[in-house]
Amino acid sequence: MTLTTRFAPSPTGYLHVGGARTALYSWLYAKKNGGDFILRIEDTDLERSTQASVDAIMDGMNWLNLEWTHGPYFQTERFDRYNEAIEQLLASGNAYRCYSTSEEVDAMREEAKAKGEIEKYNGLWRDRTDHPADKPFVIRFKNPLEGDVIIQDMVKGDIAISNEQLDDLIIARSDGTPTYNLTVVVDDWDMKVSHVVRGDDHVSNTPKQINILRALGADVPQYAHIPMILGDDGKRLSKRHGAVGVMQYRDDGFLPEALLNYLVRLGWSHGDQEIFSREEMIELFDLKDCNRAPSGFNTDKLIWVNQHYMKTMDPAYVAKHLAWHMADQGINTDNGPALADVVKIQADRVKTLKEMADISRYFYEDFTELDAKAVKKHLRPVVKEPMMLVKDKLAALTDWSPEPIHAAIKDTAVELALGMGKVGMPLRVAATGGGNSPSLDITLALLDQSKVIERIEHALVVVEARIAAG
Ligand code: GLU
Numbered sequence: 001m002t003l004t005t006r007f008a009p010s011p012t013g014y015l016h017v018g019g020a021r022t023a024l025y026s027w028l029y030a031k032k033n034g035g036d037f038i039l040r041i042e043d044t045d046l047e048r049s050t051q052a053s054v055d056a057i058m059d060g061m062n063w064l065n066l067e068w069t070h071g072p073y074f075q076t077e078r079f080d081r082y083n084e085a086i087e088q089l090l091a092s093g094n095a096y097r098c099y100s101t102s103e104e105v106d107a108m109r110e111e112a113k114a115k116g117e118i119e120k121y122n123g124l125w126r127d128r129t130d131h132p133a134d135k136p137f138v139i140r141f142k143n144p145l146e147g148d149v150i151i152q153d154m155v156k157g158d159i160a161i162s163n164e165q166l167d168d169l170i171i172a173r174s175d176g177t178p179t180y181n182l183t184v185v186v187d188d189w190d191m192k193v194s195h196v197v198r199g200d201d202h203v204s205n206t207p208k209q210i211n212i213l214r215a216l217g218a219d220v221p222q223y224a225h226i227p228m229i230l231g232d233d234g235k236r237l238s239k240r241h242g243a244v245g246v247m248q249y250r251d252d253g254f255l256p257e258a259l260l261n262y263l264v265r266l267g268w269s270h271g272d273q274e275i276f277s278r279e280e281m282i283e284l285f286d287l288k289d290c291n292r293a294p295s296g297f298n299t300d301k302l303i304w305v306n307q308h309y310m311k312t313m314d315p316a317y318v319a320k321h322l323a324w325h326m327a328d329q330g331i332n333t334d335n336g337p338a339l340a341d342v343v344k345i346q347a348d349r350v351k352t353l354k355e356m357a358d359i360s361r362y363f364y365e366d367f368t369e370l371d372a373k374a375v376k377k378h379l380r381p382v383v384k385e386p387m388m389l390v391k392d393k394l395a396a397l398t399d400w401s402p403e404p405i406h407a408a409i410k411d412t413a414v415e416l417a418l419g420m421g422k423v424g425m426p427l428r429v430a431a432t433g434g435g436n437s438p439s440l441d442i443t444l445a446l447l448d449q450s451k452v453i454e455r456i457e458h459a460l461v462v463v464e465a466r467i468a469a470g
Pocket of ligand 1: 197
């Protein structure tokens with residue numbers, strides 16, 4: 001039998017990091033075992049589900065490259081099947097029509113509470129057959145009255161819940177629509193899901209689902225409930241903590257590999273190893289090695305992982321993601337150095353691709369504004385002479401590559417008996433517009449020779465103005 005996992009988001013918002021981690025763990029476990037991974041959109045809550053959220057979830061899955069083998073299935077397309085299952089439960093005596101009004105049910109709960117008992121529906125209609133003809137009803141599952149349900153959770157270990165604790169839950173509302181626990185059960189059954197990997201906010205649903213599965217005569221899957229993710233303040237991760245949507249991480253300049261690597265470690269470990277390639281994750285991941293305690297989200301660590309991937313992945317690959325950010329920042333990269341060359345020299349200077357795009361603008365765009373601080377510090381009247389000399393030397397080069405460029409700067413410094421920095425810094429400000437850049441010879445080599453000369457001339461105008469101003 002094929003091992004099958006699924007990711008079953010409700011499309012009521014974007015794909016957040018908690019969901020992405022659940023999807024990743026499900027995907028990894030299927031991959032590792034040569035199994036199938038299903039994407040199922042649980043869109044039965046018509047009021048809260050939106051197409052925009054479906055799209056956002058798909059975008060997130062695609063960006064992370066978590067490809068599914070089956071689906072996406074949509075629960076709203078499966079109502080006939082849910083009704084069939086409800087009919088089956090009614091026919092087998094495992095479900096019943098309940099005519100109690102919500103006020104009556106509230107009163108039952110109050111009464112139970114007053115007696116110090118578990119607040120639940122009291123089973124009034126459980127065995128009645130005197131059904132009124134024209135009154136609305138819901139359909140309730142006939143939960144077993146005795147015994148325990150044991151969840152053999154792959155992460156949390158065995159969890160026992162007494163059936164006495166469990167309500168006769170509603171499986172069809174008065175308008176006939178099926179409820180969450182029923183749809184999940186029917187889908188997991190029909191889709192032959194062997195392993196349910198999901199957030200531990202669902203632990204309380206699991207015994208109900210197990211009971212319904214048994215009543216339907218379905219196999220009970222294995223469960224793995226993953227502890228939640230907390231923000232750095234120890235509270236459940238939410239919008240308050242900043243970015244939580246996966247695509248926001250793309251927008252903020254993270255590589256998908258970095259986010260995946262960060263997420264796999266957020267709740268799972270393999271010794272003290274921090275960096276895992278996709279292949280390694282697949283090979284080493286196991287649900288039973290997941291942490292039992294909640295994990296805390298740590299942006300600094302995510303940045304560290306991102307830096308690692310920007311520096312070590314194939315520059316041509318990183319360049320594809322950088323291209324997105326260049327376009328996002330309105331930088332046209334049609335003319336200028338190959339982005340992969342930019343990645344090679346900028347990767348160890350930034351935290352994110354967004355920053356990388358920002359500090360690489362000068363390779364593709366001309367500028368007239370120079371960084372004011374850098375001008376004040378480095379474009380003083382005294383730099384006129386070295387700037388003019390280095391300009392001539394650079395203009396005379398027939399081989400526009402780092403070595404001769406370096407020699408031209410060095411010769412200028414030697415001829416004028418100046419330190420390298422006294423030539424290099426004004427030149428850097430002229431060529432890049434600011435005081436920060438990778439090694440000057442490589443930076444200049446990536447720019448056109450004529451462009452560099454033009455920029456030196458522009459900087460000289462600024463120096464002249466300062467001289468004139470006294
Ligand atoms: N649709 C549920 C959610 O988004 C998940 C259900 C499940 O994984 O069983 O929370």
